[in-house]
Amino acid sequence: MTPTIVEVTAAPLRRPEVLGRTAPPSVSWDSTGMMHALSSDRSFAGQAMRFEPPWDDALCVVTASDGSFGVGMTSQAGPVMPIINDFFGPMIVGESVLAIERLWNMMSRSANSAFGAAGLAAYALSAVDLALWDLKGKVLGRPVYELIGGPARERTRCYATGNDLDDSRNRGFDAFKLAGSVGPGSGTAGIAETERLVASARSELGPDADIMLDCWSSLDASYTVRLGEALAPYRLTWIEDYAQPDDWPGYADVRRRLPTQMLAAGERWLTDRAFAYAAQQRLVDVLQPDVQWVGGATAVLRIAAIAASSGIELALHGGSNDSYGQHLCHALPQNRWAEMYVGCPPGESLMNAWRSTPGMSLPDDGWLVPSEAPGFGIELTSEQIDAAVGQADS
Numbered sequence: 001m002t003p004t005i006v007e008v009t010a011a012p013l014r015r016p017e018v019l020g021r022t023a024p025p026s027v028s029w030d031s032t033g034m035m036h037a038l039s040s041d042r043s044f045a046g047q048a049m050r051f052e053p054p055w056d057d058a059l060c061v062v063t064a065s066d067g068s069f070g071v072g073m074t075s076q077a078g079p080v081m082p083i084i085n086d087f088f089g090p091m092i093v094g095e096s097v098l099a100i101e102r103l104w105n106m107m108s109r110s111a112n113s114a115f116g117a118a119g120l121a122a123y124a125l126s127a128v129d130l131a132l133w134d135l136k137g138k139v140l141g142r143p144v145y146e147l148i149g150g151p152a153r154e155r156t157r158c159y160a161t162g163n164d165l166d167d168s169r170n171r172g173f174d175a176f177k178l179a180g181s182v183g184p185g186s187g188t189a190g191i192a193e194t195e196r197l198v199a200s201a202r203s204e205l206g207p208d209a210d211i212m213l214d215c216w217s218s219l220d221a222s223y224t225v226r227l228g229e230a231l232a233p234y235r236l237t238w239i240e241d242y243a244q245p246d247d248w249p250g251y252a253d254v255r256r257r258l259p260t261q262m263l264a265a266g267e268r269w270l271t272d273r274a275f276a277y278a279a280q281q282r283l284v285d286v287l288q289p290d291v292q293w294v295g296g297a298t299a300v301l302r303i304a305a306i307a308a309s310s311g312i313e314l315a316l317h318g319g320s321n322d323s324y325g326q327h328l329c330h331a332l333p334q335n336r337w338a339e340m341y342v343g344c345p346p347g348e349s350l351m352n353a354w355r356s357t358p359g360m361s362l363p364d365d366g367w368l369v370p371s372e373a374p375g376f377g378i379e380l381t382s383e384q385i386d387a388a389v390g391q392a393d394s
């Protein structure tokens, strides 16, 4: 008999060190002064942390009638917890643990009619959906990448995100994403500064290296066009997240005025609807959903179908930083890259950094193969979960 859902709980991840994450957050990009949409204005540069929400990440556990459980994660625990504990959880208790498409439909449509399925609801939906896929894999005894049609290949190529190129190369990566350091508030001098960053990377890495540039949603259309024209000689693989996430005319403008530059966006687009629109309008060349924000693995599968049928590339945001992204990257043929955000000091294990969980794989010489354990292969006991969400001072 198919197990049913008996409990859904979400709690803030107050002790990430229980999961092995001991590195201070965002080490390698703090030095750029970027990392926030306000950083386009020089007077806010380097103050990203001041404008970050104060909430922990959230950990969601879905428990089945046979005693098995699945683990999902997302960000912004403060407002996300009541959406899960008071709204989505009670809605799906008693349902089959295997009917994820049905459950996702119930949750997303209900949220959409109540307060919108994008925004914080998509974060909450992500955590529940990921817990459900983890649980389904455990119940069926198979890794998630098999349940969704993979593996697509033997291993997935990774790129390193971070401006310390020596550290990234020492870790075995041969493809790199830089953070631009300034935005429109710096005018022509800002474009020259970013050009120096990219020129130096090209000269250091050679003519054949893949180099990308992330702009943290801190530019606008006309500045992006000026920047793209200045950077054309350096043959960037793509320019990413240049416009505000909801600046649809801005994306169209950049596409029209930078016709040959590869463009990427999507880590801040929530639910599959934004991606369907972007694909219909051919706004970007690479779709970059974040599995912990966009609506979970179910949303990413929808976006993967959109990408495949539109002939557009997929490259999951932080695709190798967590076991969720790793399984999706491994299973989806149109996902060519797995991003590794190197958020820890040089030489320190990536297992100590952003989003890692016990049992997770790490890139080997820039290539990734996920754990083949059931579900997402997250090795956490109930006791460890309790400790991870416990009060920090208890």
Ligand SMILES: [Mg+2]
Binding pocket: 214, 240, 241, 267
């Ligand atoms: Mg990015």
